[in-house]
Amino acid sequence: MSITYLEAIREAQARALADDPRVFIYGQDVGAFGGAFKATKNLAREFPGRVIDAPLSEDAIVGLAIGATLEGLRPIIEMQFADFSTVGLNQIVNQAATLFWRTQVPCPIVVRLPSGGTSGGGPFHSQNLEAVYAQWPGLVILTPATVEDAYAMLLEAIAIDDPVIFCEHKLLYYHLKAERLPTESLPVGKARIARQGRDLTIVAYSAMVHEALAAAEELAAEGSQIEVVDLRSVRPLDTDTVMASVARTGRLLCVGESWPWGGVNAEVVARVASEGFGLLDAPPQRLNAKDTPVPFHPHLWAAHRPTAGSIATAARKLLRQ
């Protein structure tokens, strides 16, 4: 038996619905249709009245979820694409993210964001918004890179008493497979060493973990041992694990699929530069998508985001420094 990243997300939701009567799912086409990507397939039938179709109103979708938490419920919102969550941004960052701080009443919503580029997706169905959301205090931002994390971290997200932005990568939905669902997992807030090495640390998250691992494989053939850190969550950001890795390797390359200005890579580089400057044998580097909207055509798209090839090139350059 094998299970995909997407099926893991569906299974996590099914389990949460089965285990916790407070959980419900609200979003566009999530009901009988099962969601644009089928992440809620059959859930409306299995859990009548708890998987509910919403109008095309991202602001009101999030607002309703926030109100439901005041009654003790634990809503899961499916944004059809991460890109559309900007229409609900106000409710997420100004209402959900401030509620606990203002009133001491927690706001346990999970907003699922089908994120990231796919070939042909184009400017409005390809975005990675984790850095945007990470800017606001009061939110937890998860970026699972594996089938196991997609399952375990979504279950943990539902249990967290704060608003969680769950960035699931569409490119991983169908291709990434695991033998079985995990029975245990690292907790949210802990990064994972995805590959051990002693020459250079690549910090990545979400789909970029797999590009980084492929680059590491390529470089291994050339005699370089690359350590790959999978952040798993970008907020909280596990600075300790990153710092410990840089202490071993002396070189840091941060890789992200979102845009270069500010963002997760900038935050990691800033933390390592200010806290671990003495650990570095070379200036820390970062690799992001190009600084334009995400292009539609596969030829352009493949060059827009970091790939194993461009990561390996950046790593080789850094190894020579």
Place this chain on the structure above:
Amino acid sequence: MVPNVAGGEADPGVSMPRDTYLKAFRGMLLARTLDDKLASLYRTGKIYGGVFLGRGQEALSVALGLSLRPGDVFAPLIRDLAGRLAFGEPVIDVVRTFLGSSLGPMRGRDGNVHRGRPREGLLPMISHLGAMISVVNGVLFARRMKRLGGFVGATSIGDGGTSTGAFHEALNQAAIEKLPLVLVVANNQYAYSTPTSRQFACQELADRAVGYGVAGHTLDGTDLAACLRVLGDAVHRAREGQGPQLVVARLLRLCGHGEHDDAGYVDGRLRDSTVGRDCLRVAERVLVNQEWGSLADLETWRAQAVRQVEEIVASVQREPTPDPFKEDWRALASAHLVGTYDEDKSGDGPGLRST
């Protein structure tokens, strides 16, 4: 779905018990007295940030607050002091929030009109207009999922707020779900300085009710009796399961947007028209005309309100203010997810935290 129109100047006859009217009037009087005191504290520099008053909107607001019951949910907007107090918000919560007392519900973290007690059904507004409506929808939606019944949710907005996408999304959402929502629009003729002619082009805002598939009501917001009747009816219909109720009241904001604003842009003709009547003065005349109270009674009630407000203000002024060194600088409820990366990095001030 034809809008019910109620109220108007030529409606001095009041067909309701004296006690009902008087209770509402005294709620208006307390709100006006407290608003006047807050304005005075603002002018003497005792209040940080802005002061936003409900002057001229007390009749509408109190009628909404009195139509609700314990167990209902209410998300007031900035000019709803009368409705908040009528719904049960203690005067001391108001004063503590405006003066920044650390004992108040917001503890210095948020001020003035951004106060509430969500566990008790009083939702604290954010500044983004229209955003509270879908949150009220969510409370109602969740209660229905929990198979509870007999409750309503109410929220207020102004003419300006009806132009937001959030207003549209949420009213449409409430209509689809047939939620027991009462959405009260105070058309007070201006959104800050913007007149209604720059805000909407329809004849009556309540005409929009048909388009949303909800019931619509319009009324004269300067007429307390009309407000009590229409709001009571709208709340009753929502509670009975007739779905969302859109109530639009015509009135004039008898103050600036905030106390920093002299409202010099308000058209004098509006002030002199029936829409510019002061609902409190109108209600006083009704009380006297109905022989429900004498001028001496009015004076006594006013003095009682002043005494209540002055005592609470004096007491709150002696309360502690928030201490940045004791403040829990944490935006997450999940303590285990709060990082220590930036904690106490400055070495000379309150700890900063980042995750």
